[in-house]
Amino acid sequence: MAIKAVFFDAAGTLIKPSRRVGESYTELARKYGVEVSSAAISERFRACFDTAPPLAFPGVSLAETAELEREWWKQLVWRIFEPWRPFEQFEGYFAELFEYFAQAESWTLYPEVPETLSALKDRGLIVDVISNFDSRLIKILHGLGAAHWFEEIFISSRVGYAKPNRRIFEAALENHGINPDDALHVGDSEPNDLGGAANAGIHGLLIDRSGNNAAHHPARVSSLEEILGFLDGPAS
DSSP states (O other): OOOHHHOOOHHHHHHHHOOOOHHHHHHHHHHTTTOOOOHHHHHHHHHHHHHOOOOOOTTOOOOHHHHHHHHHHHHHHHTTTTOOOTTTHHHHHHHHHHHHSGGGGGGGEOOOOHHHHHHHHHTTOOOEESSSTTTTHHHHHHHHHGGGSSSSEEEHHHHHHHHHHHHHHHHHHHTTTGGGGGGGEESSSSEEEEEEEEHHTTTTEEEEETTTTTTTOOOOEEEGGGHHHHHHTTTO
C-alpha cells in the first residue's frame, strides 16, 4: 500500500496517564472525604466509560463545546461514584479532577513516540491525531512537546463524531484531499480504531503492547516502532 498519511489515536497509543487513573481518582477523593480503593474505581471507570454516550456534539458551535465537554465528564465521574454516594463535596472534587487531567504533567508519552513520529515525518508522510477526547488534548500534546509532529488534531468533541463513526476519519481525509486507501490509522481499541478505520475504508493497525491480541489480529504491532516495518514489509 502506498500510504500518504498515518493517523494516530491518542490515549493508550501515543500518551498514557503518568499514574494509574484509579490511583489519581482515589487519592483526590480522599481529600474530599470519600475512601475507596483504586481497584474498585478502575473497574467502575472501565464499565462506565464503555457505556457512556459518544464524546461528540454534532451541530454545536466551538464556543459551546468546552462546557459540553466538561458536563460529559462530570456525568461520567458522577456515575463512577454512584456506589459511594452521597458524595457531599463532589462539585469541588470534580473541578479539581478535571483540571488535573488537563495538565501535561498528568500524562506521559510512550517512549518510542518521538523516534517513530520523527521517522514518519522524515518520510514525508502526513501525521495526524484522531481521538475520542476533548479539547484538553491539544494543551496536553503541546505541553508534552508532541504537537509539532501533527498537521492536524481531530478531536471527537469538536468534529461532532466519535470513533468508530466513519465521519471523524472522513474529516481527516477531506482535510488533506486524500483517498481512504492512502491512509493508515493506528490505535489501541479494536472496536473504535480497527473498526472505525474499516468503516471509513482506511487501513487499520492495532497497537497491542500486552500481546493479548497476537493470535487474532495479523495487522498489529507491539510497539509503534514496528509501524515502519509494517509499511515496508511483505504485509504491506
